[in-house]
Amino acid sequence: MGEQTKTSARMAGPSGRPGPEELAGGTPPVNDSAFARWLADRAGQVLLQVRAETGHDDGKALKAAGDQAAHELLRAELARWRPADAVLSEEDEQSRVAWTEENRTEGGSRSDRLGANRVWIVDPLDGTREFSEEGRDDWAVHVALWTADSSAPARLTAGAVAMPARHCTLATDHAPAYPPMPLESATGGAIRIAASRTRPPAFVTALAAEIGAELVPMGSAGVKIAAVINGEADAYVHAGGQYEWDSAAPVAVALATGLHASRIDGTPLVYNRADPKLPDLVVCRKDLAPRLLAALQRHLPSQ
Numbered sequence: 001m002g003e004q005t006k007t008s009a010r011m012a013g014p015s016g017r018p019g020p021e022e023l024a025g026g027t028p029p030v031n032d033s034a035f036a037r038w039l040a041d042r043a044g045q046v047l048l049q050v051r052a053e054t055g056h057d058d059g060k061a062l063k064a065a066g067d068q069a070a071h072e073l074l075r076a077e078l079a080r081w082r083p084a085d086a087v088l089s090e091e092d093e094q095s096r097v098a099w100t101e102e103n104r105t106e107g108g109s110r111s112d113r114l115g116a117n118r119v120w121i122v123d124p125l126d127g128t129r130e131f132s133e134e135g136r137d138d139w140a141v142h143v144a145l146w147t148a149d150s151s152a153p154a155r156l157t158a159g160a161v162a163m164p165a166r167h168c169t170l171a172t173d174h175a176p177a178y179p180p181m182p183l184e185s186a187t188g189g190a191i192r193i194a195a196s197r198t199r200p201p202a203f204v205t206a207l208a209a210e211i212g213a214e215l216v217p218m219g220s221a222g223v224k225i226a227a228v229i230n231g232e233a234d235a236y237v238h239a240g241g242q243y244e245w246d247s248a249a250p251v252a253v254a255l256a257t258g259l260h261a262s263r264i265d266g267t268p269l270v271y272n273r274a275d276p277k278l279p280d281l282v283v284c285r286k287d288l289a290p291r292l293l294a295a296l297q298r299h300l301p302s303q
């Protein structure tokens, strides 16, 4: 490895964890998972600052300022520290447009990422709505690394989900312990399904009723998957629309933890596709997956 390794080793604290200068935004770690955590944390600090400075009077302006500031930080740091890698970011112009030969000239970065071995898939601010609402802490920064030649599940080799207002970041450098089965589940109590607080898919309500589950509404895909990782929910079920950046980073952490993550029809999640739409997913404990996927089969929305 190159100079980055040496510099990072010099900067690291005695435990191998980031030293004070790294945390302050100095030289980042060379390891991709630790770098993802560092980057997500830095963008999170910027978002907290934007929230404090802009205030909540004009929610639209706050959303725009947050999106922009976090996006610019991620873009600049990725260009500086990982210049050879491609990037797929929610906030890039044209990011939602499926790449085809016909629109090749409109957005070079999309064709770059399709031929690239390493692609950072980032959502500078997930849970934008919640970010703009005073007092809410269910919003996140997502940083994931997809690697074409990787044998990692979903080819996601690194991921970090920073939840700055909760002072918590989950990342693949220290994959969290597999969540314990809650007593209620072991004894047949209600399964807790995390779902969107503002637009839960209609079929999720029917699904929950069928299996006797309780819906736990919250904002941000990252925060919902983090709730499954932390054992605060048993599953996250989503359908009806989303993009790769909404799930790549939290799915990377969930898979590193040993959880189940797939499309709601049970097929694998695939990232860095020409069309970045990834409209549905389920993340849950492995023991729950067969039961949940069987129930989902009966409730699959028509595509």
Ligand SMILES: Nc1ncnc2c1ncn2[C@@H]1O[C@H](COP(=O)(O)O)[C@@H](OP(=O)(O)O)[C@H]1O
Binding pocket: 090, 123, 125, 126, 127, 128, 129, 195, 196, 197, 198, 199, 218, 219, 220, 221, 239, 240, 241, 242, 243, 246
């Ligand atoms: N039907 C849909 N179509 C497109 N994106 C959706 C969607 N439902 C949820 N999302 C996206 O998924 C993220 C989590 O949403 P929710 O909190 O409602 O569960 C949000 O990301 P952003 O905040 O990055 O836009 C939201 O835009």
Ligand SMILES: [Mg+2]
Binding pocket: 090, 123, 125, 126, 127, 221, 245, 246
């Ligand atoms: Mg998002």
